[in-house]
Amino acid sequence: MTFNDYIKTPTGKILIPILILPVWYLMCHFLQPAVDWFVFSALGMTKGEHLAEALWFFFFEFPKVLMLLTLIIFFVGIVRTYFTPERTRKALGGKKTFTGNIMAALLGVVTPFCSCSAIPLFLGFVEAGVPLGVTFSFLIAAPMINEVAIVLLYGMFGWKVALIYVSTGLFIAIVAGWVIGILKLEKWVEPWVYATKVGKNALGEEKIHFSDRISSGYQAVKEIVAKVWLYVALGIVVGAGAHGYVPEDFMVALMGKDAWYSVPLSILIGIPLYSNAAG
Template sequence: MFIFEWLNNQLLKMEWLHHLVTVLIEKGFGLDPISRVGGSIHFFIYDVIKIFILLSVLIFFISYIQSYFPPERTKKILSRFKGLTANILSALLGTVTPFCSCSSIPLFIGFTSAGLPIGVTFSFLISSPLVDLASVILLASIFNWRIAIAYVVVGLVLAVIGGTIISKLKLEKYVESFVYSNQMISATQEELTTRERLDYSKDQVVEIIQKVWLYILIGVGIGAAIHNWIPESVITALLGQDKWYSVPLATIIGTPMYADIFGTLPIAEALVAKGVGIGTALAFMMSVTALSLPSLIMLKKVVKTRLLVIFIGIVTVGILIIGYTFNAFGHLLL
């Protein structure tokens, strides 16, 4: 137990890095790390370095796993199963695929055109941006393993339930006709060598970091401002755990934004530190990743309004339920 705790603190929470940044702030900048300015700089430097280190390592290993699941192989795996089992498997496969909803939509089109039920593809579409293996590690590094695992479980449950409801409603006719004619190329997948998988993983690290670095910097900057400059009384007055409207308000605030979970984590960290309920913070994260306005605009190009509204409704209700549940029982996990 002691060894696990030490590894968790040093490898995930990176206490060694926290101490180094503290020394840098004190000796290098001549600032008090608990002052507003010093604390903001400390928060920013520490979180940025920690997130980029963890993200690079995690993307590399996740991409290596993902190299075994190209779209054609994933489609073949999913086509072997029906009903709830297919929805569960689709949601699980979403955890090892793209890191934002906009990059998931092309795969959603490919799977739908390949003949997979839309309920199964929607389970994938919900899960892919919402839950991934990297989010487990990053959540554990900021909060703890109980919160991380609980988040993944509820995210997968939401993806499975959402896809199942859409399947039961038989909404195939509300997918744009061109999607069904945009057939996924069925080609024999050449087995990659270990060297090719390593090169692919390295390329994915570079590509994804290039896509998300700005969102991470913005997210950490906002987190630093919340953590050190906005009084706790102001935050709790708006989003305090005792406010019944905090969860829907956080969901509404998150929807117009476009980022991924890596950019929202520092904000959630700062909000929780200021007394915001963990459920409210998670609702904000989920709305940004699953209901971002740019991804909904992209989705509108491939599904008709009724299906889009049902999708938004299901995900929104799911996020609200998850938010209120975590606010009520989250203290047991912290």
């Protein structure tokens, strides 16, 4: 059996990530010394120069973000295989207000459902007796909190900014769903919605081997990283230019508290992030 054949077997699929993890750790550990050597020794640049600082920022941040992105997406891809629509529907069924809102928002972060699946999910949740407010907490959190955005924010701005992003998204989803639940808006739902029967086949439920879950992690990495790496690179190029050439107090003056347009400008900058968190 060749190596290519072996890694396609169930045992090979499980063994490969176990062997890769130590390599990933060593690459992260020695990344900064390697970049220091490349920029300041191999290229002969002087620390503190604008171009040197910009190049150092790019060669350090780009591989770091890609490595974090690969690791997180791989594990999220595995975790998501456990959260089928049918299991999510069962988990949320019968939950009380607010407790259900919290659980629904948390499930919305890790589940793999996109906007095009919102209608069958909504019908399935309502049919299962999930309160309307709890349903909306799930539907709000699912697109609002994106694992790619979490990794990018953590890699470029640190854990505090990433935590604020996740906490704010969860807070909005929980409170919005809770308010919808208090308003008792069920009467505005069309009667045919309650009469609709969404079966297991519509929501997707099947048992899969753990090696297939590993394959889902590989596939998630392949699809997402292939789509976003260029946008990550372009974003870090901009960041590198700012790091090397833009004075530290420039952005403070541009987006500071004394600038009346800081909030509208931040909103306009944030609009494209919804369509592509990495771009």
